[in-house]
């Protein structure tokens with residue numbers, strides 16, 4: 001059962017530390033990667049609430065409900081203050097894909113300085129989902145600054161990155177190279193605005209019925225705001241804004257949370273899990289997870305609040321994959 005916003009413990013009865021996370025489904029197992037924020041919250045010299053980097057956590061599960069702690073798969077660096085992963089830096093929104101060509105798990109995340117002016121993408125690799133991950137370094141994808149990001153693997157194995165660029169004035173969408181370790185030459189800029197505060201961030205991508213959907217948040221730091229969904233026949237557009245996918249009470253603040261990932265529910269076509277973070281800026285380690293069903297109605301996604309729920313909400317789905325295990 002999911003209880004969005006409540007404390008969520010792992011199988012050792014410890015609160016899960018996997019914020020700004022994403023899920024990789026690999027050979028029958030779900031792997032949840034996220035920011036481990038298990039440390040004191042304090043104000044950075046830039047006046048932003050922060051927690052020093054602990055590292056990227058990984059949890060594994062076969063049912064999406066019971067999560068086993070696989071440990072910190074990419075830890076903070078302790079003794080080199082200049083290192084991208086030094087505790088005093090920022091590492092956010094890790095996402096992992098499996099690259100079949102190189103048989104490697106490839107992790108992308110936002111790397112930054114405490115004042116968010118470094119703004120790069122970091123890449124780490126491992127030959128096992130549960131790590132340890134080897135840090136390859138950070139760079140400015142497509143030659144531009146990079147803050148909130150996600151990566152997405154299409155059915156044909158081609159992968160893409162979607163990231164907030166030009167101080168969140170654009171979302172840049174770029175194809176990754178075949179090994180998923182870098183960006184290739186093809187990219188677009190979408191959702192452009194001259195106003196930094198009106199940009200979009202926290203991107204999450206999913207695909208349904210041949211169309212690509214992108215859910216983003218507005219730019220209000222740790223404070224919740226309204227989500228927005230857009231749809232396109234290709235990741236390179238043209239993108240059409242559909243509006244807020246959330247409905248009901250607190251839809252205007254994404255049920256007091258900010259999206260981070262959308263996961264197709266194995267066994268049900270057109271049914272998804274929307275993953276979001278309910279940030280707690282006064283104690284970031286106690287930020288909570290808001291996971292809700294995302295359902296499609298005539299090509300339009302809809303997310304509604306459930307105090308508690310399980311996969312039986314999908315039972316009326318007429319659209320089961322043939323031969324699926326029907327989670």
Ligand code: GAL
Pocket residue numbers: 020048092093148201202219220221222258
């Ligand atoms: C949010 C962003 C988070 C984090 C936060 C810091 O806008 O989505 O990942 O960077 O700002 O204030």
